[in-house]
Amino acid sequence: MKTLISRVIWQWAGVCMLLSLAGCSPGTPKFLAGDLNGVNHTSAAINHFSVNGYGGANISPYGYGGGVCCVMLPSQWSPGLKFKVEWETDPNSTARLPRLGTDEYRAGYAKHKAKYQQHSAIVDIPSYEIGTLCSLKIHFLPCNQVKATTACMAYGQPGYPIKDPIEMKEPAVCPK
Incomplete structure (x- = not known):
């Protein structure tokens, strides 16, 4: 047991040394890390979401989720950069089981889970300054639309670029 603990401590110390040396390497990093947050403007719960495979938190209807570390984006933004958002919704998150x-x-949950819906969208990476990334905020809108921002402020604050209200209704017919 003592040997196992000793080995784990030395492995941990080695990883820490490698990480500290990696931070000292010359040149600009290829990617930046930032928190991944979500804002749900719909009445469906978001069970989970991801951006290019980086996982985000679940989000209640008309709610917020996030602070999940980390999402990686190129260190230098340029026009035309895109990412893939995938998410799963529960259209009846208040179902009684x-x-x-x-x-x-188990039978009731299986029937309920069968109604979960899978979605994906390709989204433009919003601009950000070279070398800085506070967070990536994904807004889930009616009709499975998605908006994103890298603003270094919270939704609803003055200057926040996405102005859509938190409680949006699904239209009878979604635009194509």
Whole structure:
């Protein structure tokens, strides 16, 4: 047991040394890391979402989720850069299920989960200054539309670029 603990400590120390040396390497890094946040403007819960495979938190209907570290974006922004957003929605997040652990619960949950919906969108990476990235905020809008910003402020603050209200209704017909 003592040997295992000693080996883990030395491995941890080695990783720390490598990471500290990596931070000292000359040149501009190819990628920047920032928090990944989401804003849900819809009545469906977002069970989970990801940006280029980097996972985000779940988000309640008309709510916020995030502070998940980290999403990686190119260190230098240029026009035409895009990323892929994938998310899963629960259109009835307030469904009542039978008591947990029972056969009725398992059957009810399977029926409920069958209604989850998978979505994806290709989104332009919003501009940001060279070498700086506070966070990437993904806004989920009705009709499976997505907007994104790299603003270094929170949704609703003066100067925040996305002005859509938090509670948006799904139109009868979504635009193509």
